[in-house]
Amino acid sequence: MASKGKALVLSSCSTSGNSHELNNQEGPLWKHVKKLDLPTTGKRGGGNRPWVCNFCGTQYIGTYYRVKGHLLKTEGTGISACKKVDADMLKVLQKLQDDFESKKKNATLSTILSFSNDEPNKKRKGDSGTQGQSKTTSREDLDRKIGRLFFSASLPFNLARNPYWKDLVTSLANSNLQGYVPPSSEKLRTTILKEERNYVDKLLEYKKFSWEENGVSIVCDGWIDNQRHPLINFFAVSIKGPIFLKVVDASGEYKNPTYMKNLFAEIVKEVGPNKVVQLITDNDMVYRTAGLSLEDEFPHIYWTPCVAHTLKLVVKTICSPPSKEQNPKANELCAWIGDLEKDAQLIINFVLNHHDALSLYNRYSNVKMLKIGETRFTSMILMITHIKLVRDSLVQMVADADWSFYRSDDEEKSQTIKKCVLDDLWWDKVDYFLEFTGPIWEMLKLIDVDEPMLHRVYEMWDNMVEKIQGIIFRHEKKDHLVDSSNFFDYIQSILVDAWKKSNTPLHCAAHSLIPMYYGKKWLSSRAGRVPPHQDSEISKHRSAYLSRVYSDTEHFHQVQEEFARFVTGVGLVGGIEAIKARDEVEPITWWVLHGASVPLLQRLALRLLAQPVTLSSRERNWSKHSQIQTIRKNKLSTSRAEDLVYVRHNLRLITKGDEKCREGASKFWDMDVEEFDIEGEPELNALNMNVDESTLPSFTHMDYNGENGGKNEEIEEVAF
Structure with missing residues (x-):
């Protein structure tokens, strides 16, 4: 019954092509037995027939299943093993059967897929039609089979962006391998x-x-x-x-x-x-x-x-002002930030948690409302940025006649949201918050990369504090040269405290080795600038670093002397081309081209100027x-x-x-975007940011x- 069932399954799938040719009647081991004529009377069971083994000469009655059991010496098949088949011949016969099983498997799968793809109006071989139409149909069939794989295994659609997936498909399309069988799960792992x-x-x-x-x-x-x-x-x-x-x-x-x-x-x-x-x-x-x-x-x-983690902690501290009991003055200065966060969170939660509100929002916006994870780091900046991005849609949403529905459903929250969204002063707070935290966010994006940044942190931190000072004083309509700002003093205290905990002799040593900081162009670009060797804090930390790295006195004195030659421009490091290049080329390039006369310092520079900070x-x-x-x-x-x-x-x-994997069809391939129900490029760009x-x-x-x-x-x- 089992054999008959298998035959029926194969028969139902064998609507065309190879599966009929590769049924058990064509098994390769039939060639090693002599088929006898079927009896003309009596029982003639489904696939049973008499045959004689070519090796031992014994006569049996049975299907191909018994032929395999006899010649391949398989136990449990209800037939004795052939004693005349030696080990070498057994390997040959087994190889023939393995190849046959592999081809039969591929043929069966091919006909199943062809059967499921079959369409009533599909042109078949021999039908009229152009070669171009045939190619198009073939591509459409392949597309559907790929889709079927994705759907059946619940694979994320973003997998289609994976460059390794594209390499696989291209390799298979251009391959001349016949009868290729994919590796098993055991072989894969x-x-x-x-x-x-x-x-x-x-x-x-x-x-x-x-x-x-x-x-x-x-x-x-x-x-x-x-x-x-x-x-x-x-x-x-x-x-x-x-x-x-x-x-x-x-x-x-x-x-x-x-x-x-x-x-x-x-x-x-x-x-x-x-x-x-x-x-x-x-x-x-x-x-x-x-x-x-x-x-x-x-x-x-x-x-x-x-450094990125330190900056996020800075934002966390700014956005989480202390209570009145902890620090009354700081609470008074920053309470508006806490209120702004609560308002923004209320708007997002209300829209996302109320189906009708979300439908109303989507009526006026093509940008999806994103729920920002409560990381307590830079989540508030992201949340306020998103709120500002969809401002016009929010205004239209609360101004819509359907918004009145929420007066009975959740009147207090809906009225609070409407008041905020229609209040220009509230939006002024949004703009001010994003403006004075902007330099922190910009520095975070600049340093949070897989590139050398150790030597740039010191200068970038100073510039960030200076930009924040300018923004706050301009907002308060004050002159930073003669006036003071309590709000800036509080923000500055947070930044200075964070820098003290993060700054190390390593940062100062790397900062000291940037040729640009000793050039006229940089020194004259802003009042009050001095070269690193004239800054007491930087000099103190640089010396501490050098004394640790060069513990023996001889090398320590040598590297100190080489640093002095580098600063004063003595020898090759002070040549015309070297001085000119200080303002024109990247620091590590400058040291490769012009640092040979100070070998210890050159080796140190090539190491420090190549390190990350995040x-x-x-x-x-x-x-x-x-x-x-x-x-x-x-x-x-x-x-x-x-x-x-x-x-x-x-x-x-x-x-x-690889640049090819960061742009084009492979862009965002390694992001788990399926969790967001994100479909288009604009949302992906926003998510990438x-x-x-x-x-x-x-x-x-x-x-x-x-x-x-x-x-x-x-x-x-x-x-x-």
């Missing part, structure tokens, strides 16, 4: 995964090659996954780009500074202590303590807090790290799980450096509560 890891390692060799000359920064960040496991990921970031190193499950230990310090030391030793310039983490107190302890073991390596662009990879949960569900071995995470992250990082703080899936971030003296007691939800 074993052989191919291991081969891909080796391939990725080879691709990353060119990045690692630069570590010796240009140095490398170890970037570390911790998250709590959906299963409440504290995970810590490590990246090595150099001038050639980031490399994902590993992820560590720190369950039970992530609040232990000693454990973290030993973990940091282990990573440093794996990379190579002499190649590492700095360790970057966020401002978590456990990280701070562990990082400073690491400096005791490796004096030339500095722990530096992520880990936020690495944080975005945690939106992909929800796969850890899937890994656990699939019960992959630890080594396979590590290989999968390693390959996944590094393939994404490799393509990030806010990628670290928007409504992407949340994980719990092990954050540091600065107001509690740095105790790691606060668990803060962070959505990128």
Whole structure:
């Protein structure tokens, strides 16, 4: 009955082509037996027929199933094994049967897909029609089959942007492979995964090659996954780009500074202590303590807090004014910011939580109302920016006659929203808030990139404070040379306090090695500017850094002397071309071209001017790290799980450096946009602008509560 059932299934699918030719009557092992005539009387069961084995000469009655069992010596088939088939012949026969099964599988699948694609009016072979129409139909069939894969497996539509997907399809289309069978799930997670890891390692060799000359920064960040496991990921970031190193499950230990310090030391030793310039983490107190302890073991390596994280904490402090009991003066100055946040949050929540309100909003707006994750970092800036973007739509919404419906449903909230939206003074507050926080946001976007920024932070921070001062004094109609501003003094105190906690000798040393800061063009561009060697704070920190990196007296004096020659322009570093190039070329290029006469300082400059200052662009990879949960569900071995995470992250990082993958059809390919119901390019562009703080899936971030003296007691939800 089972054989008959199989025959019926194949028959129903064999509407055309190869499946009929590849049925069991054409099995390759029939050639190694002699078929006898069917009996003319009595029972003639479905596929049963008499046959004689060509090897042993024994006669049997049965189907091809028994032929296989006899010749291939398969147990449990109800027939004895052929004793005349030796090991070598058994391999030959098995190979014939395996090839046959593979072709039959492909033919059956092909006819099933062709049958499901079949249309009543579709032209068939031999029908009239042009060659162009045939090609078009073929492409449409392939498109539908691709769609069927996406639909049946619930694959995200954004996968179609993936450059590796396009490479696969193009390779298959241009391939001459006949009878190709995709790898099994077992082969994918074993052989191919291991081969891909080796391939990725080879691709990353060119990045690692630069570590010796240009140095490398170890970037570390911790998250709590959906299963409440504290995970810590490590990246090595150099001038050639980031490399994902590993992820560590720190369950039970992530609040232990000693454990973290030993973990940091282990990573440093794996990379190579002499190649590492700095360790970057966020401002978590456990990280701070562990990082400073690491400096005791490796004096030339500095722990530096992520500058982007520091700026976000600045915004958090500004947008969360203290209570009257804590600081009455600060509360009075910044209470309007808290009120503005509450109003904006009310508008967004009301629209999103009321179906009729959302329908009314959508009537006047093509921009979707985005719910910003409550990260307590830069979420307020994003929220207020979005509110301003849809201002006209909000005004039309509350002015619509249908808005009166909410007087009975939620009168107080609807009236508050209408009052805010129609109040020009409220919008003036929106503009002022975005204006004076603008320099912070601009600096955050500038430094939050996979590019060297260590040498630019000092100057950028000064410029940011100066811009904020100008905006506040202009708003208050005051002259900063003769007047004072209590509001600016409060904002400045927050910025200065954050800088003191973030500034290290490493920042000052890198700042001192920028040739432009010693040129006339830069010095004369603004009153009061002095070269770095004349700034007491910078000079103090630079000397402290040099004394740690060059612990032996001879090298310390040599590098100090070379720095003096660089500053005063003595020798080749003071040549006509070198002086001219100070204002014209990038710092690292200048040192490559003109620094040979000061070799120690040149080597130092090539290392310091190649380092990043943030880990936020690495944080975005945690939106992909929800796969850890899937890994656990699939019960992959630890080594396979590590290989999968390693390959996944590094393939994404490799393509990030490819211009073709950042523009065109592959743009946004590595963003999990399916969570947002986002369909068009404008929404994707808006999301990309806010990628670290928007409504992407949340994980719990092990954050540091600065107001509690740095105790790691606060668990803060962070959505990128």
